[in-house]
Amino acid sequence: MPKAEALSKTKPMAISDLANPTRFLAFADRILPFVWAAALLGLGVGLYLAFFVAPPDYQQGETVRIMFVHVPSAWLSMLGYGLMAIAALGTLVWRHPLADVAAKSIAPVGAAFTFLALVTGSLWGKPMWGTYWVWDARLTSMLVLFLMYLGLIALWRAVDDSGRASRVAAVLILVGAINLPIIKFSVDWWNTLHQPASVFRMGGPTIDASMLWPLFVMAIATTLLFLALVLMVMKNEILRRRMRTLQLTAAGATG
Amino acid sequence: MIGAFAAIAGQTVRLSFKSGGGALVGLVFFLTVVTVIPFGVGPDLNLLARIGPAVLWIGVLLATLLGLDRLFQDDRDDGSLDLLVLSGTPLEIVVFAKALGHWLATGLPVTLAAPVLGLLLNVEPLGLGAVTLTLLVGTPGLTLIGAIGAALMAALGRGGLLVAVLVLPFTIPVLVFGVSAAAAVIVGPTPFLPPFLILVALTLVSAVVAPVAGAAALRASFD
Numbered sequence: 050m051p052k053a054e055a056l057s058k059t060k061p062m063a064i065s066d067l068a069n070p071t072r073f074l075a076f077a078d079r080i081l082p083f084v085w086a087a088a089l090l091g092l093g094v095g096l097y098l099a100f101f102v103a104p105p106d107y108q109q110g111e112t113v114r115i116m117f118v119h120v121p122s123a124w125l126s127m128l129g130y131g132l133m134a135i136a137a138l139g140t141l142v143w144r145h146p147l148a149d150v151a152a153k154s155i156a157p158v159g160a161a162f163t164f165l166a167l168v169t170g171s172l173w174g175k176p177m178w179g180t181y182w183v184w185d186a187r188l189t190s191m192l193v194l195f196l197m198y199l200g201l202i203a204l205w206r207a208v209d210d211s212g213r214a215s216r217v218a219a220v221l222i223l224v225g226a227i228n229l230p231i232i233k234f235s236v237d238w239w240n241t242l243h244q245p246a247s248v249f250r251m252g253g254p255t256i257d258a259s260m261l262w263p264l265f266v267m268a269i270a271t272t273l274l275f276l277a278l279v280l281m282v283m284k285n286e287i288l289r290r291r292m293r294t295l296q297l298t299a300a301g302a303t304g
Numbered sequence: 305m306i307g308a309f310a311a312i313a314g315q316t317v318r319l320s321f322k323s324g325g326g327a328l329v330g331l332v333f334f335l336t337v338v339t340v341i342p343f344g345v346g347p348d349l350n351l352l353a354r355i356g357p358a359v360l361w362i363g364v365l366l367a368t369l370l371g372l373d374r375l376f377q378d379d380r381d382d383g384s385l386d387l388l389v390l391s392g393t394p395l396e397i398v399v400f401a402k403a404l405g406h407w408l409a410t411g412l413p414v415t416l417a418a419p420v421l422g423l424l425l426n427v428e429p430l431g432l433g434a435v436t437l438t439l440l441v442g443t444p445g446l447t448l449i450g451a452i453g454a455a456l457m458a459a460l461g462r463g464g465l466l467v468a469v470l471v472l473p474f475t476i477p478v479l480v481f482g483v484s485a486a487a488a489v490i491v492g493p494t495p496f497l498p499p500f501l502i503l504v505a506l507t508l509v510s511a512v513v514a515p516v517a518g519a520a521a522l523r524a525s526f527d
Contacts, residue, residue: 196473200466200470203466203467203469204470207466209460213460217456220456220469220517220521220524223475224452224517268338
């Protein structure tokens, strides 16, 4: 018995070991403090750069600083749905044990960042465009993304059997993934009020370097924050499922 | 196979019209929506004439969405869904037949009622014709797209509003092009044919995708 344990401890952990919930919990516990530290440090540096170092826009003035929160939030809302789509493939195609846990955990965090993007964009729109909201392609498709997030969260909450719900949710996630290219290219396909792409476009970014670097720092910092939150939600979800199994077992034993 | 198709579609229609079937409830809901909107918007007939096609389309969309959970739920409750899945009939035929029966029982009555209710909204006669035509083409598409959501939720047992919420984003293109085509006849310089043809295309595509996706959903939820 001790020999087998010693053998398993000396082998380096492969990425496929993360499919084991126990190993995943141990892994998450190990890296979470570092991810949180990096996220908070990055946010501190990024917010300082955004509010004190980046210059005011020649046209928009100080209001442009909302961009440093609005744009990373929008990027993360789409990244979140993209990761959910990959997790959905993991559930349906590869039957990865933790894929549905990942999808279920990303949804509320992604929905929160989508909401943040919508709200900061709306607050930015009032001084810039004169209106809190306009039904152009970019805003409408982001709102539809938010609705899809909420619909998926409602689906998971409505069903007790997590196995079946995860397959249904996976199909819905993949069908809804059509929205992602629509969001990304909406400002290029249609003549809308929202400005066209100025960072991720053919021909390189058109935004000035003094604003581009704080933007990237904020993007990386918020992505680390996203990762930390998703890992914590995944831990909770695994523990919640274990508790449910224990409860069912206990109920079965006494009944 | 044609016999099975006709039998399933016919039985869906018959059961819908019997007591507890819910065939005409959608129609009454449509009437309620069209009646309530002028209470909120105000009785200005010019305004109602301008938004009339959109109001009719939204009423039809909501009536269709709310009736969708019944598509497979009644069969699931009395066990005949299991029999349909286990029978030799291809599931794609089953899904298409049930969607057709559902449309005949709920979508078609609502489409036929639309020109009458359009009179309540002061829509001009040419507009009434355009709305009816676009609804005739669009409601099968709505039922088919909704059938995918209904099939996904069939085995889970929780239907109702959740199916409507999940299906809604995918029915938005049908709504947009339907209203665009109908309004083009009334209001504008924009032509009628392009959005109408796209509407036809959406329905035809859903006629292919929905049976396949719905059958896959039913199979996946019964393993």
